[in-house]
Amino acid sequence: MPDDFAFGPDPDRPGWMRWALREQNRYNSTLGPMWVMKRDDGIVVVRTEPGHLQGNLANNVHGGAILTQVDIALFVCARLHGALRHGPGVTLDLNSHFVGAGKVGLPLDAEVEVIRETGRLMFLRGLVVQAGETVCAFTGTIRKTPAPREQRN
Known part of the structure; x- marks a missing residue:
């Protein structure tokens, strides 16, 4: 992992890795x-525990907070699959469909899978789930940062 991230096992959550800038x-x-986990099936799970700051006036998780988690999850997935080795990437598109409300105070998981990877692009899709219920479905495309010129073949 690049030095921009703190990434390592969380002793209080077996099987989970702590992820932070x-x-x-x-x-x-x-x-x-x-917290992040790469499951055996290749799906990467990015968990947050939304609190008051991420809530709206109905005490649901604000849609902007959910989309922020989704965008971060795309890049966590790319890094854990080894696709972002040379620095940051760029979100080219992010499509979402909210199908339920996320509740403040309960863990919220963005589950992401790679659909296809090319030399410069990565296509991903996933679900945001909470307590077994789907909150949001999404797809996204990220552009990977190319290797520095001296490292290219």
Whole structure:
């Protein structure tokens, strides 16, 4: 992992890895702590525990917080699959369909899978689930950062 991320086992959550930017004054930090797991089937799960800050006036998780988690999950998935080795990438598109409300105070999981990877692009899809219920379905495309010129073949 690049030095921008703190990534390692969470002793309080067996099977989960803690994922955080080292710079806590970046936008990603608005979600609070994140945990990740790459399942045997290749699906990457990115978990948050939304609190008051991520809630709206109905005490549901704000759609913007969910989309932030989804966008981060695309890149976590790409990194755990080894596709982003040379720095950041760019979100080219992100399509979402909200099908339920996320509740503040319960773990919220973005489950992401790779549909296809090319030299520069990665196509992904997934679900955001909470307590066994689907909150959001999504697809996204990211453009990978190419290797520095001296490392290319």
